[in-house]
Amino acid sequence: MKTVEELFSELRKFSPDVAEFNPPAVPSLIQAFEETHGVRLPADYKAALAQSNGFSIMGDEVYGIYGAQTDMPMSLEAVYRREHEEVMVPQFPYLVPFSSDGGGNFYCFDTRFAENNPSCPVVFWVSNYEYTDEDTPEVVYNSFVAFVDEVLISWTLKAFDYEGNER
Structure with missing residues (x-):
């Protein structure tokens, strides 16, 4: 599995016409979010925020x-x-x-597993479906890094090069 540093090394290969990176996040804002909502964000996401406080590739954010x-x-x-x-x-x-599919649904951290772990599962939340405690959203990635590696990097590179030119 890639590290956050390896992930950003790959992300930064994309042209500024394709990729948008923000300055690093303010650590106190991360802590405030966790305290306000009673959750622990996964360590790999927090490490990514230390690189860029949100980012997008070809509009996937x-x-x-x-x-x-x-x-x-x-x-x-x-x-x-x-x-x-x-x-x-x-x-x-x-x-x-933490990311939309563009159709009103979301990729979400299942933060029940973030405590004492480098990451947590990423689930796909269908916004108009009524989940229950027995029928929960599907786990689609085992980590934030795996999500970014496939959804933002691999899927983009299937259709475009690093400059944004169609393949």
């Missing part, structure tokens, strides 16, 4: 942390609040949506 006072609609805080408090089918409290 991983959310950054900007604090509760932000009006950024695609911040981790705004999406968490919306998907837990403002929708008809709210997410389970332990899920943290």
Whole structure:
């Protein structure tokens, strides 16, 4: 499995026309998010935030942390609040949506497993489906790194090169 450093080495091969990286996250905002929502974010995601506070490749985005006072609609805080408090089918409290599929569904951290682990499972939340404690969202990746490696890097490189040219 790749490390976060290896992942970002690969991500940074993409042209600035294709990839967008933000400055590193402020560590106190990460801690505040965890305390406010009673979750522990996975270590690999926090290591990625230390590299770039949110990033995107060809429009596929991983959310950054900007604090509760932000009006950024695609911040981790705004999406968490919306998907837990403002929708008809709210997410389970332990899920943290960190990336959208572009169709209103989300890739989420299952933070029940983040404590004392370098990562946690990534599940796919279908926003209009009513999950139960017995019928939970499907685990689609075993880690944040595996998610980024496949969804942002591999899927992009199947259709485009590092400059954004179609294959």
